[in-house]
Amino acid sequence: MSGDRHVGEGVDTAGARQRGLTLAGSLMLGGFVLNVLLTAGLHPSGEEDDHVAIFTKYARSSSWVAVHLGQFVGVLVTLSGLLVLYRVLRGIRRASVVAQLAAAAAVATAAVWAVLQGLDGVGLKQAVDSWAGASGTEKTIRFAGAETVRWLEWGFQSYFRVLLGLTLALFGTAIVVSGHLPGRLGWPALAAGVCSVIFGIDVGYSGLASGLQDVLGVATFVLVLVFAVGVLITGVRERGGHS
Secondary structure, eight states, rough: HHHHHHHHHHHHHHHHHHHHHHHHHHHHHHHHHHHHHHHHHHHSSTTTOOOOHHHHHHHHOSSSHHHHHHHHHHHHHHHHHHHHHHHTTTGGGGGGHHHHHHHHHHHHHHHHHHHHHHHIIIIHHHHHHHOOOOOOOHHHHHHHHHHHHHHHHHHHHHHHHHHHHHHHHHOOOOOHHHSSSSGGGGGHHHHHHHHHHHHHHHHHHHOOOHHHHHHHHHHHHHHHHHHHHHHHHHHHHHHHHOO
């Protein structure tokens, strides 16, 4: 009977891991796709550091607040997927400490993301609308106010990218050292984390537009997509193996 119990416990543990990986991958991929669709399809774009031109586009956007609320939800869904992944990793002795640090970094990232989206999605919109509707001396004053909000956005964008990179790198490291999950799952997350940290540091120095950010943005996009899909596929395959 004792042997049967241990076998059952092993099956339950494997089943819980499979369910956790499947849910984690689904959340990460779903949030990622939502954010990409909103950003690429509805968010005004242009030369981000040409404030007159880009503020004019922002002021004309009727969906600005809704798009940023959607982006806020999308990233939180992705981060919740990482927290589900933490539940899988925390039971693995070799990965538990790194996984705990990764989960803490994910929570900090979510907090900074909330401030960033409130500042960008609401505060900046109000500032550019006030500038667009002003005239004369007041228009100059309103423009200076909008620029101040924009520079605050730079700061939070920089630290958000750094924290997101740290989160991804820690999760990637936890997977690589775990010994219970395919190590190849961790490397894209680790590489994406490094790219995101460098991206965030560059924002602090260069603003929201630079050639380096263009390259790092594409690299991070591809690596995070590969990571999310890889986690999901691993969970689905394990389900097939245990069915």
